[in-house]
Amino acid sequence: MGRIPWSEIQGAYIRTISGNxxxxxxVRCPEQYISEAKGIKQALANVNRxxxxxxxxxxxxxxxxxxxxxxxxIIKRIEIPTEETANASAPSPSxxxxxx
Numbered sequence: 001m002g003r004i005p006w007s008e009i010q011g012a013y014i015r016t017i018s019g020n021x022x023x024x025x026x027v028r029c030p031e032q033y034i035s036e037a038k039g040i041k042q043a044l045a046n047v048n049r050x051x052x053x054x055x056x057x058x059x060x061x062x063x064x065x066x067x068x069x070x071x072x073x074i075i076k077r078i079e080i081p082t083e084e085t086a087n088a089s090a091p092s093p094s095x096x097x098x099x100x
Contacts, residue, residue, distance in 0.1 A: 004033070004056065012074045014067055015053055021067040023074065024054040 004027060011026035027033060034045045034055050045055040060067050 002036070006078055009074070009078045012071055012078070014071055015057070017051060020059065020061040022053060023058040023060065023067065023071055024048075025056045025058065025074075026054055027056050030055045 004025070008028050009025050010028060013024050013026075015022050015024050034042060037045055048055050048057050058070070060070065
């Protein structure tokens with residue numbers, strides 16, 4: 001599907017099927033990404049939906065990373081407020097410095 005700007009990602013969560021972890025990305029306009037995908041990528045997006053995933057998912061099988069760590073990175077990067085950060089009195093630091 002190509003590169004997805006961080007600003008287009010609204011949420012993320014983990015789904016597991018047959019012992020394989022996926023991170024499902026909730027994007028602003030999923031239909032746009034499906035229509036832009038060609039061939040196998042478009043077919044996989046439709047299969048993802050049929051399995052109850054989002055059309056845009058990261059398959060982490062075969063990758064030596066902890067799925068929860070990747071999810072945590074994504075959530076921090078897109079700045080999804082959690083109950084903890086929503087109740088904090090100080091504003092959260094900007095992640096703009098990470099963008100090089």
